[in-house]
Amino acid sequence: MSFTSDDRSRLGLRESATFDRATIAGIQRAAETGVYDIRGWGAKRALPHFDDLLFLGASMSRYPLEGYREACGTDVVLGGRNAKFPLRLDIPVTIAGMSFGALSGRAKDALGRGASEVGTSTTTGDGGMTPEERGQSKHLVYQYLPSRYGMNPDDLRKADAIEVVLGQGAKPGGGGMLLGQKISERVAGMRTLPQGIDQRSASRHPDWTGPDDLTIKILELREITDWEKPIYVKVGASRTYYDVKLAVHAGADVVVVDGMQGGTAATQDVFIEHVGIPTLAAIPQAVQALQELGVHRKPDGVQLIVSGGIRTGADVAKALALGADAVAIGTAALVALGDNHPRWAAEYEKLGSAAGFYDDYQDGRDPAGISTQDPQLEQRLDPVEGGRRLANYLRVLTMEAQTIARACGKAHVTHLEPEDLVALTIESAAMARVPLAGTGWIPGQGL
Amino acid sequence: MDQVIFDLTQMPLREVNAALHAPGLAGDFLVENPAGAHNLAVGLTSPVNVTVQGHVGYYAAGMNQRASVSILGNAGTGVAENMMSGTVTVRGNASQSAGATAHGGLLVIEGNAAARCGISMKGVDIVVGGNVGHGSAFMAQAGRMVVRGDAGDGLGDSIYEARLYVRGTVASLGADCVAKEMRPEHLEELAALLKSAGFEGDDPAAYTRYGSARTLYHFHAANSY
Numbered sequence: 001m002s003f004t005s006d007d008r009s010r011l012g013l014r015e016s017a018t019f020d021r022a023t024i025a026g027i028q029r030a031a032e033t034g035v036y037d038i039r040g041w042g043a044k045r046a047l048p049h050f051d052d053l054l055f056l057g058a059s060m061s062r063y064p065l066e067g068y069r070e071a072c073g074t075d076v077v078l079g080g081r082n083a084k085f086p087l088r089l090d091i092p093v094t095i096a097g098m099s100f101g102a103l104s105g106r107a108k109d110a111l112g113r114g115a116s117e118v119g120t121s122t123t124t125g126d127g128g129m130t131p132e133e134r135g136q137s138k139h140l141v142y143q144y145l146p147s148r149y150g151m152n153p154d155d156l157r158k159a160d161a162i163e164v165v166l167g168q169g170a171k172p173g174g175g176g177m178l179l180g181q182k183i184s185e186r187v188a189g190m191r192t193l194p195q196g197i198d199q200r201s202a203s204r205h206p207d208w209t210g211p212d213d214l215t216i217k218i219l220e221l222r223e224i225t226d227w228e229k230p231i232y233v234k235v236g237a238s239r240t241y242y243d244v245k246l247a248v249h250a251g252a253d254v255v256v257v258d259g260m261q262g263g264t265a266a267t268q269d270v271f272i273e274h275v276g277i278p279t280l281a282a283i284p285q286a287v288q289a290l291q292e293l294g295v296h297r298k299p300d301g302v303q304l305i306v307s308g309g310i311r312t313g314a315d316v317a318k319a320l321a322l323g324a325d326a327v328a329i330g331t332a333a334l335v336a337l338g339d340n341h342p343r344w345a346a347e348y349e350k351l352g353s354a355a356g357f358y359d360d361y362q363d364g365r366d367p368a369g370i371s372t373q374d375p376q377l378e379q380r381l382d383p384v385e386g387g388r389r390l391a392n393y394l395r396v397l398t399m400e401a402q403t404i405a406r407a408c409g410k411a412h413v414t415h416l417e418p419e420d421l422v423a424l425t426i427e428s429a430a431m432a433r434v435p436l437a438g439t440g441w442i443p444g445q446g447l
Numbered sequence: 448m449d450q451v452i453f454d455l456t457q458m459p460l461r462e463v464n465a466a467l468h469a470p471g472l473a474g475d476f477l478v479e480n481p482a483g484a485h486n487l488a489v490g491l492t493s494p495v496n497v498t499v500q501g502h503v504g505y506y507a508a509g510m511n512q513r514a515s516v517s518i519l520g521n522a523g524t525g526v527a528e529n530m531m532s533g534t535v536t537v538r539g540n541a542s543q544s545a546g547a548t549a550h551g552g553l554l555v556i557e558g559n560a561a562a563r564c565g566i567s568m569k570g571v572d573i574v575v576g577g578n579v580g581h582g583s584a585f586m587a588q589a590g591r592m593v594v595r596g597d598a599g600d601g602l603g604d605s606i607y608e609a610r611l612y613v614r615g616t617v618a619s620l621g622a623d624c625v626a627k628e629m630r631p632e633h634l635e636e637l638a639a640l641l642k643s644a645g646f647e648g649d650d651p652a653a654y655t656r657y658g659s660a661r662t663l664y665h666f667h668a669a670n671s672y
Contacts, residue, residue: 035666035667038666147567148529148547148548148567148569151529151548152510152529152531152550153490153492153510153512153529153531154512156510179666180665191588192550192569192570192588192589193588193607194607194608194664197607197664197665198664198665198666200605202567202586206528206544206547206548206563206566206567206585207506207524207525207528207543207544207547207548207563207566208524208525208544213505213524216485216486216504216505216506217505217506219485219486220485220486220489220505220506220509223460223461223464223486223489223490224489224490224509224510225490226464226465226468227461
């Protein structure tokens, strides 16, 4: 029999806070298999996050905009510093890098359709650019990763921007992983790998080792593409202040900072939960670095894209208020496509999971047909319907962010500022560098 | 057709590369006074002949497609990185990461190559006249690498399906890289590679073949890597 929580209370059963059930299951799993746990998704532990911030709406001292009548802009220009053709997006919410391989071809197709419908960008991943993805994406960012799987100059020239990836929030300092179940004939061919192997991607770039080298590498990418494309540099959030400064010095037009809540298709659980810092802690560090270099929100400045745990328009608005120029979503975009949907509840259960808990993206048996290369499972995702759902979700995020911006009296969502925010906890106040609600106190910055 | 000359003391790198990117380009080009310039002759797509009279910096002939580039000097980091096709020849020595991630074509380094030569190579052929440094052919996925001299530590660490031929000594092999039998098809393949690089006088039988033991292809409990 299984006890309810009421039963447990009545019987006086007390769960250890240190050795809770998930921890005990983890020890037992390790003892049985001898292999560390690999999973998808991002950090699942509770972290200081955007939920710990609130907006101060307008009242006497601030003047709001009319919610349905007065314009509140959402467009953003990325990478105008050096590129002949900067990215001009209609909304400040982009789709983060996710590979074909990690995701099915139909999922990548759906992401492209959804993003294009609302005028924003998608991003390739570790494994190269597929024709479907390029075809469906009005604005496509091409990731340049340590593995260089599928990397070729023809695709580089087809891209609308190039993102040099140093790391991601789920695993700063770690390389990619794609287990054999997902190395199909097509994926293997694109990556020049034997079919069915457990693939490990490099964690370091093969031909440069530090910021001085990166400067030359960025110039190489510019020369090859005749200075047409914006060059992004993406880092996993860790020593963010220094990383952003070095990225700008190296010549980045756009810096992407991915917090530890950012997702992955396959990484060791210990890595996801214990390496990196929360998105909330990273943004002010990045903004400070850009401000000190005089490139934050300047006409020829460097733009900041933030990712890792963006779920709602409130999260978008808070990231922008803290100083981001745009955000990127990954996990939320997959959920919008149908990941973890209750319609697959019975199948999640067969896999030992449940709708709302499924994180075995590494496994290749995704009932929703998203994180799989199985031809049958993939058919479950209709790219047109998936694209429609994603476009809807992106519209909602945008409208929610506009709602908040208007309430704060802003005629553009990027006019939101730290002054519009307060924090609910001392931790979040210290990390976000905004006052604790009801006080003027920012921990670490005196009274 | 006459040779077109670009003098890097008279013409900015951007203009040289832009000229070499012109659609439908053909003919012979000579670049003078490179003085260690980085990113020279990168991203070429046409079947042109480019000769560089002197030393070059990082990423010379990077991502080359179809062009034949001859560097009459030494090359810095990442020469011919991610080359797709064509030929790149270095008359002198090459710094680290020569031919990194290259998918195709032929890279010939007549002198020595430093660390990480052929790192993550994905189908290129690399022939090195002298020695290669440590970490060469790290995670090499496909293609062939020939070393007429010695190889440094950790040769072929975590190698996939690339084939390595070394005539001299190997300081140490990396994880999962092992010596393999030279079968007739390998002797034939090596002879062709040596010939393509202008070293047809070598005896292929004096070389040892190295490749993957394929023990790291699947994660398991005994795998500590």
